[in-house]
Amino acid sequence: MKRILLIVGGGIAAYKASDLVRLLRKRGHAVRCVLTEAGHHFVTPMTLAALSEDKVYTTLWDLKDEAEMGHIQLSRQADLIVVAPATADLIARMAAGLANDLATTLLLATDKPVLAAPAMNVRMWTHPATQRNVAQLRADGITVMAPDEGPMACGEFGPGRLPEPEAIADAIEQALGEGAAPDMVSGPLVGRHVLVTAGPTHEPIDPVRYIANRSSGRQGFAIAGALAALGARVTLIAGPVTLPTPPGTTRVDVETAREMAAAVDAALPADAAVMVAAVADWRVDAAGLKIKKGMAAPTLNLSENPDILATVAQGARRPALVVGFAAETDHVIEHATAKLARKRADWIVANDVSGDVMGGDSNTVHIVTAHGVESWERLDKTEVARRLAGKIAEALTAR
Ligand code: CTP
Numbered sequence: 001m002k003r004i005l006l007i008v009g010g011g012i013a014a015y016k017a018s019d020l021v022r023l024l025r026k027r028g029h030a031v032r033c034v035l036t037e038a039g040h041h042f043v044t045p046m047t048l049a050a051l052s053e054d055k056v057y058t059t060l061w062d063l064k065d066e067a068e069m070g071h072i073q074l075s076r077q078a079d080l081i082v083v084a085p086a087t088a089d090l091i092a093r094m095a096a097g098l099a100n101d102l103a104t105t106l107l108l109a110t111d112k113p114v115l116a117a118p119a120m121n122v123r124m125w126t127h128p129a130t131q132r133n134v135a136q137l138r139a140d141g142i143t144v145m146a147p148d149e150g151p152m153a154c155g156e157f158g159p160g161r162l163p164e165p166e167a168i169a170d171a172i173e174q175a176l177g178e179g180a181a182p183d184m185v186s187g188p189l190v191g192r193h194v195l196v197t198a199g200p201t202h203e204p205i206d207p208v209r210y211i212a213n214r215s216s217g218r219q220g221f222a223i224a225g226a227l228a229a230l231g232a233r234v235t236l237i238a239g240p241v242t243l244p245t246p247p248g249t250t251r252v253d254v255e256t257a258r259e260m261a262a263a264v265d266a267a268l269p270a271d272a273a274v275m276v277a278a279v280a281d282w283r284v285d286a287a288g289l290k291i292k293k294g295m296a297a298p299t300l301n302l303s304e305n306p307d308i309l310a311t312v313a314q315g316a317r318r319p320a321l322v323v324g325f326a327a328e329t330d331h332v333i334e335h336a337t338a339k340l341a342r343k344r345a346d347w348i349v350a351n352d353v354s355g356d357v358m359g360g361d362s363n364t365v366h367i368v369t370a371h372g373v374e375s376w377e378r379l380d381k382t383e384v385a386r387r388l389a390g391k392i393a394e395a396l397t398a399r
Pocket of ligand 1: 197246257275276277278279281305306307308309310323324325326327339
Protein backbone atom coordinates (compact mmCIF):
# COMPACT_ATOMS: atom_id res chain seq x y z
CA MET A 1 0.00 0.00 0.00
CA LYS A 2 1.32 3.43 -0.97
CA ARG A 3 0.17 6.80 0.33
CA ILE A 4 -0.85 9.26 -2.34
CA LEU A 5 -1.55 12.91 -1.70
CA LEU A 6 -3.91 14.04 -4.44
CA ILE A 7 -4.21 17.75 -5.16
CA VAL A 8 -7.41 18.48 -7.05
CA GLY A 9 -7.24 21.70 -9.06
CA GLY A 10 -10.15 23.71 -10.36
CA GLY A 11 -11.15 22.60 -13.82
CA ILE A 12 -14.13 20.95 -15.39
CA ALA A 13 -12.13 17.70 -15.34
CA ALA A 14 -12.07 17.77 -11.53
CA TYR A 15 -15.07 15.46 -11.55
CA LYS A 16 -12.74 12.73 -12.83
CA ALA A 17 -10.70 13.12 -9.63
CA SER A 18 -13.44 11.19 -7.81
CA ASP A 19 -13.00 8.30 -10.24
CA LEU A 20 -9.25 8.46 -9.73
CA VAL A 21 -9.65 8.28 -5.94
CA ARG A 22 -11.98 5.30 -6.27
CA LEU A 23 -9.58 3.54 -8.66
CA LEU A 24 -6.54 4.11 -6.46
CA ARG A 25 -8.40 2.83 -3.42
CA LYS A 26 -9.42 -0.24 -5.43
CA ARG A 27 -5.78 -0.82 -6.31
CA GLY A 28 -4.98 -0.83 -2.61
CA HIS A 29 -3.49 2.64 -2.11
CA ALA A 30 -4.31 5.17 0.59
CA VAL A 31 -5.39 8.53 -0.83
CA ARG A 32 -5.55 11.84 0.99
CA CYS A 33 -7.02 14.78 -0.92
CA VAL A 34 -6.22 18.47 -0.99
CA LEU A 35 -8.79 20.57 -2.79
CA THR A 36 -7.82 23.99 -4.13
CA GLU A 37 -10.16 26.92 -3.78
CA ALA A 38 -11.04 26.72 -7.48
CA GLY A 39 -11.43 22.94 -7.19
CA HIS A 40 -14.32 23.54 -4.75
CA HIS A 41 -16.41 24.82 -7.63
CA PHE A 42 -16.25 21.49 -9.43
CA VAL A 43 -16.16 18.80 -6.76
CA THR A 44 -17.17 18.85 -3.11
CA PRO A 45 -14.89 17.99 -0.18
CA MET A 46 -17.64 15.64 0.98
CA THR A 47 -17.41 13.51 -2.17
CA LEU A 48 -13.63 13.24 -1.94
CA ALA A 49 -13.78 12.54 1.81
CA ALA A 50 -16.29 9.75 1.30
CA LEU A 51 -14.31 8.13 -1.50
CA SER A 52 -10.91 8.50 0.14
CA GLU A 53 -12.26 7.65 3.60
CA ASP A 54 -10.07 10.41 4.95
CA LYS A 55 -10.25 14.07 5.82
CA VAL A 56 -9.98 16.49 2.90
CA TYR A 57 -7.63 19.43 3.34
CA THR A 58 -8.59 22.73 1.81
CA THR A 59 -6.92 25.65 3.47
CA LEU A 60 -3.60 26.76 4.80
CA TRP A 61 -5.35 28.76 7.48
CA ASP A 62 -6.99 25.87 9.28
CA LEU A 63 -5.14 26.42 12.55
CA LYS A 64 -6.24 23.17 14.03
CA ASP A 65 -4.59 21.27 11.22
CA GLU A 66 -1.49 23.40 11.38
CA ALA A 67 -1.24 22.45 15.03
CA GLU A 68 -2.09 18.79 14.44
CA MET A 69 -0.29 18.32 11.18
CA GLY A 70 1.49 21.19 9.45
CA HIS A 71 1.59 21.42 5.71
CA ILE A 72 5.20 20.30 5.78
CA GLN A 73 4.23 17.07 7.44
CA LEU A 74 1.24 16.65 5.15
CA SER A 75 3.49 16.87 2.11
CA ARG A 76 6.05 14.49 3.50
CA GLN A 77 3.83 11.75 4.81
CA ALA A 78 2.94 10.75 1.26
CA ASP A 79 4.93 8.47 -1.02
CA LEU A 80 3.88 10.53 -4.04
CA ILE A 81 2.12 13.81 -4.66
CA VAL A 82 -0.28 13.86 -7.59
CA VAL A 83 -1.80 17.00 -9.10
CA ALA A 84 -4.94 16.13 -11.10
CA PRO A 85 -6.31 18.06 -12.78
CA ALA A 86 -3.27 20.31 -13.04
CA THR A 87 -4.75 23.50 -14.45
CA ALA A 88 -2.79 26.12 -16.41
CA ASP A 89 -2.88 28.36 -13.34
CA LEU A 90 -1.66 25.67 -10.96
CA ILE A 91 1.12 24.66 -13.37
CA ALA A 92 2.20 28.31 -13.68
CA ARG A 93 2.27 28.74 -9.91
CA MET A 94 4.21 25.50 -9.48
CA ALA A 95 6.73 26.54 -12.15
CA ALA A 96 7.20 29.92 -10.47
CA GLY A 97 7.61 28.36 -7.02
CA LEU A 98 4.71 30.30 -5.51
CA ALA A 99 3.23 29.23 -2.19
CA ASN A 100 0.02 31.20 -1.96
CA ASP A 101 -2.37 28.43 -0.97
CA LEU A 102 -2.25 25.03 0.70
CA ALA A 103 -1.63 23.13 -2.56
CA THR A 104 1.31 25.21 -3.76
CA THR A 105 2.75 25.52 -0.25
CA LEU A 106 2.95 21.80 0.22
CA LEU A 107 4.26 21.33 -3.33
CA LEU A 108 7.08 23.70 -2.49
CA ALA A 109 7.73 22.09 0.87
CA THR A 110 7.76 18.48 -0.26
CA ASP A 111 10.73 16.20 -0.70
CA LYS A 112 8.61 13.55 -2.42
CA PRO A 113 8.19 12.85 -6.16
CA VAL A 114 5.44 14.82 -7.88
CA LEU A 115 3.31 13.79 -10.84
CA ALA A 116 1.00 16.23 -12.63
CA ALA A 117 -1.86 15.36 -14.98
CA PRO A 118 -2.74 18.51 -16.91
CA ALA A 119 -6.20 19.50 -18.09
CA MET A 120 -7.11 22.72 -19.81
CA ASN A 121 -8.39 24.26 -23.00
CA VAL A 122 -6.28 23.37 -26.06
CA ARG A 123 -5.17 26.97 -26.66
CA MET A 124 -4.14 27.31 -23.04
CA TRP A 125 -2.14 24.06 -23.30
CA THR A 126 -0.36 25.08 -26.51
CA HIS A 127 0.28 28.64 -25.32
CA PRO A 128 4.03 29.30 -25.12
CA ALA A 129 3.66 30.33 -21.48
CA THR A 130 2.15 26.97 -20.48
CA GLN A 131 4.67 25.05 -22.59
CA ARG A 132 7.45 27.03 -20.94
CA ASN A 133 6.03 26.23 -17.50
CA VAL A 134 5.65 22.53 -18.30
CA ALA A 135 9.24 22.41 -19.58
CA GLN A 136 10.35 24.07 -16.34
CA LEU A 137 8.47 21.52 -14.21
CA ARG A 138 9.98 18.65 -16.19
CA ALA A 139 13.44 20.16 -15.82
CA ASP A 140 12.75 20.35 -12.07
CA GLY A 141 12.14 16.60 -12.07
CA ILE A 142 8.35 16.67 -11.92
CA THR A 143 6.61 14.10 -14.11
CA VAL A 144 4.10 15.95 -16.25
CA MET A 145 1.82 13.60 -18.17
CA ALA A 146 0.85 14.57 -21.69
CA PRO A 147 -2.82 15.53 -21.83
CA ASP A 148 -5.20 13.48 -23.94
CA GLU A 149 -6.35 14.71 -27.30
CA GLY A 150 -9.99 14.92 -28.33
CA PRO A 151 -13.18 16.95 -28.12
CA MET A 152 -13.22 19.21 -25.09
CA ALA A 153 -15.94 20.46 -22.78
CA CYS A 154 -15.42 23.94 -24.25
CA GLY A 155 -16.32 22.68 -27.73
CA GLU A 156 -12.79 22.77 -29.14
CA PHE A 157 -10.67 19.82 -30.22
CA GLY A 158 -7.04 19.02 -29.50
CA PRO A 159 -4.62 18.20 -26.69
CA GLY A 160 -5.70 19.38 -23.24
CA ARG A 161 -8.08 16.75 -21.90
CA LEU A 162 -7.26 15.17 -18.57
CA PRO A 163 -5.81 11.69 -19.19
CA GLU A 164 -8.27 8.95 -18.24
CA PRO A 165 -8.18 7.94 -14.54
CA GLU A 166 -6.86 4.48 -15.56
CA ALA A 167 -3.90 6.09 -17.35
CA ILE A 168 -3.22 8.41 -14.39
CA ALA A 169 -3.37 5.44 -11.99
CA ASP A 170 -0.89 3.56 -14.22
CA ALA A 171 1.45 6.57 -14.29
CA ILE A 172 1.16 6.83 -10.50
CA GLU A 173 2.15 3.20 -10.07
CA GLN A 174 5.02 3.63 -12.50
CA ALA A 175 6.23 6.66 -10.56
CA LEU A 176 5.91 4.72 -7.30
CA GLY A 177 8.00 1.88 -8.75
CA GLU A 178 11.10 3.89 -7.90
CA GLY A 179 10.63 3.40 -4.20
CA ALA A 180 10.30 -0.35 -4.44
CA ALA A 181 13.16 -2.39 -3.08
CA PRO A 182 14.97 -4.37 -5.81
CA ASP A 183 13.63 -7.66 -4.50
CA MET A 184 10.11 -6.27 -4.81
CA VAL A 185 10.43 -5.52 -8.52
CA SER A 186 8.00 -7.66 -10.44
CA GLY A 187 6.81 -8.03 -14.01
CA PRO A 188 7.44 -10.14 -17.10
CA LEU A 189 10.92 -8.67 -17.66
CA VAL A 190 12.41 -9.45 -14.24
CA GLY A 191 15.89 -10.87 -14.72
CA ARG A 192 16.27 -9.37 -18.21
CA HIS A 193 18.72 -6.64 -19.15
CA VAL A 194 17.61 -4.14 -21.77
CA LEU A 195 19.75 -1.45 -23.29
CA VAL A 196 18.11 1.74 -24.52
CA THR A 197 19.77 4.60 -26.39
CA ALA A 198 17.97 7.94 -26.43
CA GLY A 199 18.30 11.59 -27.34
CA PRO A 200 20.50 13.31 -29.87
CA THR A 201 24.29 13.31 -30.02
CA HIS A 202 26.35 16.47 -30.13
CA GLU A 203 29.32 16.51 -32.45
CA PRO A 204 31.76 19.31 -31.56
CA ILE A 205 32.99 21.69 -34.23
CA ASP A 206 35.29 23.50 -31.82
CA PRO A 207 35.25 23.91 -28.03
CA VAL A 208 32.12 26.11 -28.16
CA ARG A 209 30.11 24.91 -31.17
CA TYR A 210 28.53 21.62 -32.14
CA ILE A 211 26.24 19.89 -34.63
CA ALA A 212 23.01 18.59 -33.12
CA ASN A 213 19.50 17.50 -34.09
CA ARG A 214 16.00 18.07 -32.80
CA SER A 215 15.62 14.85 -30.82
CA SER A 216 14.23 15.58 -27.33
CA GLY A 217 14.93 12.09 -25.96
CA ARG A 218 11.36 11.84 -24.66
CA GLN A 219 10.36 8.75 -26.64
CA GLY A 220 13.52 6.88 -25.63
CA PHE A 221 13.21 7.92 -21.97
CA ALA A 222 9.55 6.84 -21.94
CA ILE A 223 10.54 3.45 -23.38
CA ALA A 224 13.29 3.00 -20.79
CA GLY A 225 10.78 3.83 -18.02
CA ALA A 226 8.14 1.49 -19.43
CA LEU A 227 10.63 -1.39 -19.65
CA ALA A 228 11.76 -0.78 -16.07
CA ALA A 229 8.11 -0.76 -14.98
CA LEU A 230 7.84 -4.29 -16.42
CA GLY A 231 10.72 -5.38 -14.20
CA ALA A 232 13.66 -5.13 -16.64
CA ARG A 233 17.10 -3.98 -15.59
CA VAL A 234 17.46 -1.04 -17.94
CA THR A 235 20.66 0.72 -18.97
CA LEU A 236 19.68 4.03 -20.51
CA ILE A 237 22.44 5.55 -22.60
CA ALA A 238 21.41 9.15 -23.06
CA GLY A 239 22.69 11.87 -25.33
CA PRO A 240 22.61 15.47 -24.06
CA VAL A 241 19.06 16.05 -22.81
CA THR A 242 17.74 17.61 -19.61
CA LEU A 243 15.05 15.01 -18.89
CA PRO A 244 14.75 13.43 -15.45
CA THR A 245 15.99 9.84 -15.22
CA PRO A 246 13.05 7.41 -15.44
CA PRO A 247 12.53 5.51 -12.18
CA GLY A 248 14.30 2.18 -12.00
CA THR A 249 16.80 2.80 -14.82
CA THR A 250 20.58 3.16 -14.75
CA ARG A 251 21.54 6.17 -16.83
CA VAL A 252 24.83 6.74 -18.63
CA ASP A 253 25.19 10.25 -20.07
CA VAL A 254 27.20 10.69 -23.26
CA GLU A 255 27.70 13.49 -25.73
CA THR A 256 29.01 12.21 -29.03
CA ALA A 257 28.15 9.22 -31.24
CA ARG A 258 31.52 7.64 -30.51
CA GLU A 259 30.96 7.99 -26.75
CA MET A 260 27.51 6.45 -27.20
CA ALA A 261 29.00 3.54 -29.17
CA ALA A 262 31.56 2.93 -26.40
CA ALA A 263 28.89 3.10 -23.67
CA VAL A 264 26.69 0.64 -25.56
CA ASP A 265 29.61 -1.75 -25.98
CA ALA A 266 30.41 -1.48 -22.28
CA ALA A 267 26.79 -2.19 -21.32
CA LEU A 268 26.57 -5.46 -23.32
CA PRO A 269 25.56 -8.23 -22.95
CA ALA A 270 21.83 -7.55 -22.94
CA ASP A 271 18.69 -9.51 -23.74
CA ALA A 272 17.36 -6.70 -25.89
CA ALA A 273 18.62 -3.42 -27.33
CA VAL A 274 16.28 -0.60 -28.24
CA MET A 275 18.09 2.07 -30.22
CA VAL A 276 15.95 5.18 -30.06
CA ALA A 277 18.77 7.73 -30.19
CA ALA A 278 19.00 10.10 -33.12
CA VAL A 279 22.70 9.50 -33.60
CA ALA A 280 24.49 12.06 -35.75
CA ASP A 281 25.60 10.34 -38.93
CA TRP A 282 28.70 12.47 -39.21
CA ARG A 283 31.21 14.04 -36.88
CA VAL A 284 33.42 17.01 -37.54
CA ASP A 285 37.19 17.03 -37.49
CA ALA A 286 36.94 19.39 -34.53
CA ALA A 287 39.26 22.32 -34.02
CA GLY A 288 41.11 22.39 -30.69
CA LEU A 289 40.61 26.14 -30.33
CA LYS A 290 37.60 28.30 -31.01
CA ILE A 291 37.35 29.11 -34.72
CA LYS A 292 37.48 32.89 -35.13
CA LYS A 293 35.59 34.86 -37.73
CA GLY A 294 37.87 35.44 -40.66
CA MET A 295 37.62 36.43 -44.26
CA ALA A 296 36.39 33.10 -45.56
CA ALA A 297 33.78 30.81 -43.97
CA PRO A 298 35.44 27.67 -42.57
CA THR A 299 34.88 24.30 -44.21
CA LEU A 300 33.68 21.52 -41.95
CA ASN A 301 35.37 18.22 -42.69
CA LEU A 302 32.93 15.44 -41.88
CA SER A 303 33.68 11.78 -41.18
CA GLU A 304 31.08 9.07 -40.81
CA ASN A 305 30.19 7.99 -37.29
CA PRO A 306 29.98 4.33 -36.32
CA ASP A 307 26.49 2.90 -36.87
CA ILE A 308 25.75 1.71 -33.35
CA LEU A 309 22.60 -0.22 -34.24
CA ALA A 310 24.24 -2.07 -37.12
CA THR A 311 27.34 -2.81 -35.03
CA VAL A 312 25.24 -4.29 -32.20
CA ALA A 313 22.90 -6.20 -34.54
CA GLN A 314 25.82 -7.72 -36.43
CA GLY A 315 28.21 -8.19 -33.50
CA ALA A 316 29.23 -11.31 -31.64
CA ARG A 317 27.31 -10.27 -28.51
CA ARG A 318 24.09 -9.56 -30.36
CA PRO A 319 21.10 -9.34 -27.99
CA ALA A 320 18.24 -11.75 -28.73
CA LEU A 321 16.08 -8.83 -29.80
CA VAL A 322 17.41 -5.74 -31.57
CA VAL A 323 14.99 -2.89 -32.16
CA GLY A 324 15.88 0.16 -34.23
CA PHE A 325 14.00 3.36 -34.88
CA ALA A 326 13.70 5.13 -38.19
CA ALA A 327 12.70 8.75 -38.45
CA GLU A 328 11.28 9.25 -41.92
CA THR A 329 9.47 12.07 -43.66
CA ASP A 330 8.37 10.13 -46.75
CA HIS A 331 7.95 6.55 -48.02
CA VAL A 332 7.98 5.63 -44.33
CA ILE A 333 7.39 1.87 -44.62
CA GLU A 334 9.66 1.37 -47.64
CA HIS A 335 12.57 3.19 -46.05
CA ALA A 336 12.04 1.34 -42.76
CA THR A 337 11.88 -2.04 -44.48
CA ALA A 338 15.15 -1.30 -46.28
CA LYS A 339 16.70 -0.18 -42.98
CA LEU A 340 15.57 -3.41 -41.25
CA ALA A 341 17.49 -5.48 -43.80
CA ARG A 342 20.49 -3.16 -44.06
CA LYS A 343 21.08 -2.94 -40.32
CA ARG A 344 19.91 -6.51 -39.56
CA ALA A 345 17.60 -5.40 -36.78
CA ASP A 346 14.64 -7.57 -35.74
CA TRP A 347 12.19 -4.69 -35.68
CA ILE A 348 12.27 -1.16 -36.96
CA VAL A 349 9.88 1.26 -35.31
CA ALA A 350 9.22 3.66 -38.15
CA ASN A 351 8.43 7.10 -37.01
CA ASP A 352 6.62 9.53 -39.31
CA VAL A 353 8.39 12.81 -38.55
CA SER A 354 6.79 14.83 -41.32
CA GLY A 355 4.70 16.65 -38.64
CA ASP A 356 5.79 17.96 -35.24
CA VAL A 357 7.00 14.68 -33.75
CA MET A 358 10.55 15.77 -32.89
CA GLY A 359 10.12 17.28 -29.44
CA GLY A 360 6.32 16.82 -29.50
CA ASP A 361 4.07 14.76 -27.24
CA SER A 362 2.73 12.16 -29.62
CA ASN A 363 3.97 9.83 -32.28
CA THR A 364 2.61 7.81 -35.22
CA VAL A 365 4.60 4.60 -35.54
CA HIS A 366 4.66 1.46 -37.66
CA ILE A 367 6.43 -1.65 -36.36
CA VAL A 368 8.22 -3.20 -39.31
CA THR A 369 9.43 -6.79 -38.87
CA ALA A 370 10.32 -9.69 -41.19
CA HIS A 371 6.70 -10.80 -40.75
CA GLY A 372 5.03 -7.59 -41.86
CA VAL A 373 3.98 -4.18 -40.67
CA GLU A 374 1.89 -3.29 -37.63
CA SER A 375 0.62 0.29 -37.73
CA TRP A 376 -0.47 2.04 -34.55
CA GLU A 377 -2.75 5.04 -34.44
CA ARG A 378 -1.28 8.41 -33.39
CA LEU A 379 -0.50 7.92 -29.72
CA ASP A 380 0.96 9.79 -26.84
CA LYS A 381 4.71 8.97 -26.53
CA THR A 382 4.15 7.34 -23.13
CA GLU A 383 1.49 5.08 -24.64
CA VAL A 384 3.82 4.16 -27.56
CA ALA A 385 6.39 3.29 -24.89
CA ARG A 386 3.97 1.19 -22.87
CA ARG A 387 2.81 -0.80 -25.90
CA LEU A 388 6.32 -1.29 -27.22
CA ALA A 389 7.56 -2.45 -23.81
CA GLY A 390 4.67 -4.93 -23.69
CA LYS A 391 5.55 -6.21 -27.15
CA ILE A 392 9.21 -6.58 -26.18
CA ALA A 393 8.20 -8.50 -23.03
CA GLU A 394 6.03 -10.80 -25.15
CA ALA A 395 8.85 -11.44 -27.62
CA LEU A 396 11.46 -12.12 -24.94
CA THR A 397 9.25 -14.39 -22.86
CA ALA A 398 8.20 -16.38 -25.93
CA ARG A 399 11.81 -17.39 -26.53
N1 CTP B 1 21.63 4.58 -35.46
C1 CTP B 1 22.74 4.20 -34.75
N2 CTP B 1 23.96 4.74 -35.04
C2 CTP B 1 24.09 5.64 -36.04
C3 CTP B 1 22.96 6.02 -36.78
C4 CTP B 1 21.76 5.48 -36.47
O1 CTP B 1 22.62 3.39 -33.82
N3 CTP B 1 25.28 6.14 -36.30
C5 CTP B 1 20.34 3.95 -35.17
C6 CTP B 1 19.32 4.86 -34.57
O2 CTP B 1 19.36 4.85 -33.16
C7 CTP B 1 18.03 4.26 -35.10
C8 CTP B 1 18.39 3.71 -36.44
O3 CTP B 1 19.81 3.52 -36.39
O4 CTP B 1 17.60 3.19 -34.30
C9 CTP B 1 17.98 4.52 -37.63
O5 CTP B 1 18.82 5.58 -37.81
P1 CTP B 1 18.72 6.58 -39.06
O6 CTP B 1 19.70 7.65 -38.78
O7 CTP B 1 17.31 6.97 -39.27
O8 CTP B 1 19.17 5.67 -40.24
P2 CTP B 1 20.30 5.89 -41.28
O9 CTP B 1 21.05 4.62 -41.38
O10 CTP B 1 21.08 7.10 -40.95
O11 CTP B 1 19.53 6.08 -42.63
P3 CTP B 1 19.04 7.40 -43.37
O12 CTP B 1 19.91 8.53 -42.94
O13 CTP B 1 19.15 7.03 -44.78
O14 CTP B 1 17.61 7.61 -42.95
